[in-house]
Amino acid sequence: MEKYISNIKTPKISIAPMVDKSHRHFRYFCRIMNKEALLYSEMVTAQAIINGDLDRILYFREDEGSVALQIAASNPEDAYKAVKLAEKYNYSEINLNCGCPSDRVSGNLMGAALMSDKNLVYEILSAMKEATSKPITIKHRIGIDGTGVIDNKNNKIIMSGYEDLLDFLETVSKAQPDRYTVHARSAILKGLSPKDNREIPPLDYDIVYKLKQDFSYLNIEINGGFKSLESIEDALTKVDGVMIGRAAYEDCYLLANLNKINNKNKSTESISRGEVIKKYIPYVIEELEKGSNVHALAAPLQSLFQGQKGSKKFKQLLSSSNVKPETLIEILNNILEVMPPDILWN
Incomplete structure (x- = not known):
């Protein structure tokens, strides 16, 4: 695995990019409760950035604080153009989506479907790194079922289990992403809806923890199913950060209580x-x-x-x-x- 030690600051908590949820009003509301968490935009396709109204798509207020832009791309050319266009907006980092199982995304070889072509992921990340001096990160699943990583030499699918996750990352790490946000579920690209893909494939935190244990120099954040202060604190003893998804809108006041994590040695009162x-x-x-x-x-x-x-x-x-x-x-x-x-x- 490519040994690259990033200087990126990894917040203990981030709020996941969520379609129809992570809009700028939601982010502003989150920031009222938690000043430290990294917030994400909704996923935006590279084509939308290239062809769309940039201010409408990418504008955010400075008082939203630290915000990461997540893009979905299917080729390095579009990824490069999109990142270049996003440069004038003050996003703290730019993230490549390799985890979304939506048909609209995976059907266009974006999102989780990108995990079926590790070389393409490497090329896209490399193009993004070339386009900006901002940190470039990746969000991906522990694996995919139904397509899988393609072994072109032997014409077979090989993505399943820890060894094949390492096979994917062995290539991807050569692009030197600054952080790996790992959703601790596989994505099933055929037969399950995006909603079912958030619930039916079993969580496997241990595979993510093993990844951090075996490659301590990697900057690893875990995502998937974290809904309590206790579970988040436990995960932070094993990885660099925890990304919260649905809990941020199903029980949003959790964000206020998460301030206690960032102020371990202080008497911290949550905002009422x-x-x-x-x-x-x-x-x-x-x-x-x-x-x-x-x-x-x-x-x-x-x-x-x-x-x-x-x-x-x-x-x-x-x-x-x-x-x-x-x-x-x-x-x-x-x-x-x-x-x-x-x-x-x-």
Whole structure:
């Protein structure tokens, strides 16, 4: 395996790139609760960057803090062009998606399907590295089923298990990516929906931990199924970082509690739910004046009281039928008045 020691700073926590979730309103909301986590854009195809409205696709506010841009590409030429175009936006790093199992992506030899051609992944990463001085990282699965890494010499599929993951990385590592974010599930490209691919293939954390143990110089972040402070703290004893996916929107207040991980030796109090709402209101006012979609602005709030007293009432107040451009601010101020004070401010 190519021995490359990156100087990239790996945050202990990152929030995964999630289609229709990781938009800029969600990222701003996350940043209110957690100042340290690395946030990701939604996955953007290289072709969308090359042919699209760059400000609409790539713009983000400086107060979102450290944000990584994730792209999907099927060839090195497009990847190079896309990264060059993204240079003027202040993303802290750029990530190649080799993990998305969506038919729309994998059917075009992007996402997880790229793991079927390790040489192509190497060429794409090399082109991305050539296009920018920013860190270039990769997010991939532990393997794929249904296609697999192609052994052209013997015309057979060979991707399964730890040895074949190493075979994939042996080639990819020659491009010297600055971090490997490993989703600890295989992707099944035929027969499972993207949703099922997040749940049905079993998690195998041990294969990722073994990778870090065997190649300690690699910068490795683990992803897949982390939903509690305890599970994240345990994983951080074995790898460099943990990427959180669905938990960031299913129980978003977890992000506030994760501040305790970054401040181990300090007395750290999490920002209260009430303060989160108060800090979000000025942003909502500003974005509504710009014409931003009101439901996209309300969406990040939905799980703020998950599992807490009053959560049913909170969700009723924020129901899609209630949320309108002319009512959202009134609803948020009403929440500050009617939710249980012990949950709102503690």
